[in-house]
Amino acid sequence: MVATTKAIGVDGPLFKRALLGSLSWLASNHEEVNRLNVFPVPDGDTGTNMLLTLQSAVEDVKESNAAEVSKIAKLASHGSLMGARGNSGVILSQIFRGFARAVEGRSSLTPAELAAAFEEAANAAYRAVNKPTEGTILTVAREAGRAAATAAAAPDATVPRVIAAAAAGARSAVQKTPSQLQILRDAGVVDAGGFGLQLILEGMLKSVEESEPAFTAIEAKKPVIPAAQIALDLPEGGWGYCTEFLIEGNNLDTELIRDQIEALGNSVLVVGEPELVKVHVHTDDPTRVINLANGYGKLLKLNVGDMSTQHRRILETEGGQPVAPRPNGVGIVAVVAGRGLVDIFRGLGIDAIIEGGQTMNPSTQDMLNAIESLPYDEVILLPNNRNVIPAAKQVVGLTKKKVHLVETRSVPQGVSAVVAFRPDRSGDENVRAMKAEADRVQTIEVTHAIRDTRSNGVKVRKGDVIGLINNKLEFAGADYAQVVKQALGKLGPDSYELVTVYRGEQASDAEMATLESEIRSQYPGLEVEVQQGGQQHYPFILSVE
Amino acid sequence: MTQKFAVVTDSTADLPDEWRSRYGIEVVPLKVLFGTETFRDGVDMTNEQFFARLATATSLPTTSAPSPGEFAEVYERLARDHDGCVSIHIGAQLSATAEAARVGASSVDGFKVEVIDSQTVSMPVAFLCRVAAECDTLDAAVAAVTQRLPNTRVLALLDTLRYLEMGGRLNRAQAMIGTMLDLKPLLLVAGAEIKPVDRVRTRSRAIGRMVEFFRNDLPVETLAVMHAQAPDEADEIAARLRKELPDMEVPVGQIGCVLGTHTGPKTLGLVYLKK
Numbered sequence: 062m063v064a065t066t067k068a069i070g071v072d073g074p075l076f077k078r079a080l081l082g083s084l085s086w087l088a089s090n091h092e093e094v095n096r097l098n099v100f101p102v103p104d105g106d107t108g109t110n111m112l113l114t115l116q117s118a119v120e121d122v123k124e125s126n127a128a129e130v131s132k133i134a135k136l137a138s139h140g141s142l143m144g145a146r147g148n149s150g151v152i153l154s155q156i157f158r159g160f161a162r163a164v165e166g167r168s169s170l171t172p173a174e175l176a177a178a179f180e181e182a183a184n185a186a187y188r189a190v191n192k193p194t195e196g197t198i199l200t201v202a203r204e205a206g207r208a209a210a211t212a213a214a215a216p217d218a219t220v221p222r223v224i225a226a227a228a229a230g231a232r233s234a235v236q237k238t239p240s241q242l243q244i245l246r247d248a249g250v251v252d253a254g255g256f257g258l259q260l261i262l263e264g265m266l267k268s269v270e271e272s273e274p275a276f277t278a279i280e281a282k283k284p285v286i287p288a289a290q291i292a293l294d295l296p297e298g299g300w301g302y303c304t305e306f307l308i309e310g311n312n313l314d315t316e317l318i319r320d321q322i323e324a325l326g327n328s329v330l331v332v333g334e335p336e337l338v339k340v341h342v343h344t345d346d347p348t349r350v351i352n353l354a355n356g357y358g359k360l361l362k363l364n365v366g367d368m369s370t371q372h373r374r375i376l377e378t379e380g381g382q383p384v385a386p387r388p389n390g391v392g393i394v395a396v397v398a399g400r401g402l403v404d405i406f407r408g409l410g411i412d413a414i415i416e417g418g419q420t421m422n423p424s425t426q427d428m429l430n431a432i433e434s435l436p437y438d439e440v441i442l443l444p445n446n447r448n449v450i451p452a453a454k455q456v457v458g459l460t461k462k463k464v465h466l467v468e469t470r471s472v473p474q475g476v477s478a479v480v481a482f483r484p485d486r487s488g489d490e491n492v493r494a495m496k497a498e499a500d501r502v503q504t505i506e507v508t509h510a511i512r513d514t515r516s517n518g519v520k521v522r523k524g525d526v527i528g529l530i531n532n533k534l535e536f537a538g539a540d541y542a543q544v545v546k547q548a549l550g551k552l553g554p555d556s557y558e559l560v561t562v563y564r565g566e567q568a569s570d571a572e573m574a575t576l577e578s579e580i581r582s583q584y585p586g587l588e589v590e591v592q593q594g595g596q597q598h599y600p601f602i603l604s605v606e
Numbered sequence: 607m608t609q610k611f612a613v614v615t616d617s618t619a620d621l622p623d624e625w626r627s628r629y630g631i632e633v634v635p636l637k638v639l640f641g642t643e644t645f646r647d648g649v650d651m652t653n654e655q656f657f658a659r660l661a662t663a664t665s666l667p668t669t670s671a672p673s674p675g676e677f678a679e680v681y682e683r684l685a686r687d688h689d690g691c692v693s694i695h696i697g698a699q700l701s702a703t704a705e706a707a708r709v710g711a712s713s714v715d716g717f718k719v720e721v722i723d724s725q726t727v728s729m730p731v732a733f734l735c736r737v738a739a740e741c742d743t744l745d746a747a748v749a750a751v752t753q754r755l756p757n758t759r760v761l762a763l764l765d766t767l768r769y770l771e772m773g774g775r776l777n778r779a780q781a782m783i784g785t786m787l788d789l790k791p792l793l794l795v796a797g798a799e800i801k802p803v804d805r806v807r808t809r810s811r812a813i814g815r816m817v818e819f820f821r822n823d824l825p826v827e828t829l830a831v832m833h834a835q836a837p838d839e840a841d842e843i844a845a846r847l848r849k850e851l852p853d854m855e856v857p858v859g860q861i862g863c864v865l866g867t868h869t870g871p872k873t874l875g876l877v878y879l880k881k
Binding site for chain 1: 787788789805809810
């Protein structure tokens, strides 16, 4: 059925406005999303992760004046993929991807086409997840799509009505999530990722309804979050200048540009669409790179940084020294947070460390940069945290390099994996050995509950000391030693030889001493080694092997 | 035509007493120095006395090779009733002993001394001495030993790297052994090279890796299990190997004072000649 009045369609500028609106709305409300954390541990915050992912989605969109919705959607899809953080961030990137696919080649969408694109976006997200779980962002995306489709079928359907229906559908789906997921019910919250998606749709609706998008408000509200820092061991000669820009043009051939840029430097990243290509290269001669790129189109957001200065700074701060390349040509990159842990991983031979972890999940882009910066074509990536794994998975397909993801879910798993690395063994052999070692070690994490909840049958009050075994909440109590002893008892100390305690920032000398002596007296058969981890949020992380 | 030739080695060969008397092998001692006190390895000090003293020493002992003069004395004595000798010593990458032997030999006229740098350490040197002693001529002995030099293997599991590092025999960065975590490195001495073959966090797993590495190196001509103050674990490994290799002799030997200075206590070794 065709609407008789001339309704607005979703073209490039409108979709851009909608995206900016959703960013603004999510930025104002992401703390609300963070508070919905199911797990009573200081966790990779869903709201922050979604916000950072959306920011990355919108980053290139802001620069584009494309008239076609398909081009804006493509940029958003690509940007979100590069910036994806955390599980919900990754799913969000898949939603954008599905949307972009659905609108490919379209300059403008009718209400019905918009609804169909919403539905396809949800389907794409379902397909991207191994075991889709109902009561999550996936369900919310699907319900939003259904509601949009229903609204689009009405004879008086308009774009704002379809978006309004999608937002309303999302809202009601979010409210139902506790009835679908036991953990949400126990914790007394709705699903955080789903709520984040609801906010994104609401933000779109606001911007489409309003006459003017709130550009200035977006800039002002941009949350100040330190970008994950990458510390690298660079080759002795340095890599000159980190050169980054966008090329805006017509029929740009990313492959061709990549080939030409690759001749001029290292760590080359050339991605994008025929109209807009993002270039990143470490080169000694930025002028040549820029001249070359100028031949293709207009350069935007040009940024040239002197890497040698960074290099020196890193060497000074890390006290590191350039290392000779390994015989097997395999590099290792790990996500690590905490001064002591960074030193431990470095000491074990890690080539690049991406700082991040529990609360600051690094983005796909951060990991990609670290991988691209290494002088190796084959790289092993260790996320060392459950929440980092989803973004880490995305990296694998984004580079020409062969990336092996060893899905380490904790610091002890990461340490065990690195210990098993041997420079004289091939990448595949190393990966096999590293996975086996990571699976062998048991992890005990000790922290404080950030609120009342019930999880895995354990009742927890805010502030309690809680003990997790292999990421699962097992014990709650009043003091560290008690909880650790219970956890060791549950693992069965007779089956193990060595306990390594990684002491976090919050643990005092007295608490450390008490914990150590209590483990020794209760379990005299276990060897105890104490290491300064310096990690935040977890006073103690224990590796049991 | 049989020749009467002698076999000479040094105290780091960990030569079993029984072989020493059966084959009449000469052992020149290296020295351990606790401060200004000097002890001849295996002569002035037993292994037990050494490790007892090591445990209470405020500073680590140092070691030194025999002097060329000490070698010359031995060769001169042997010259009286032998046509020549083969002198097989600890690898030159680890000690100046073979060099001292060569200099000592050059000062003894009219007596043929074939000095061989074994490129290895501990009982594999003793294995080579036995190979030499069972030959009929000096030339045959030199050939038989030289032919086996690439086949010697010492797998060493140290409880700590402290001693090896203090003695300047190992560079941690080279050994891919981090400075923070207490790792159990499994080291391999083969072909004049010391290299780490694995690193593990716990001792029992390290022992497992050592045995596994050995299995992948089968078949072997001779083997032994060595230890410094870890007799129970050494016996256990030997028993395991005897079961797996019923036709092989698996002796258990002790690491002497000079080697012990560099390995520290609780060291385990699986040593062998590859076939």
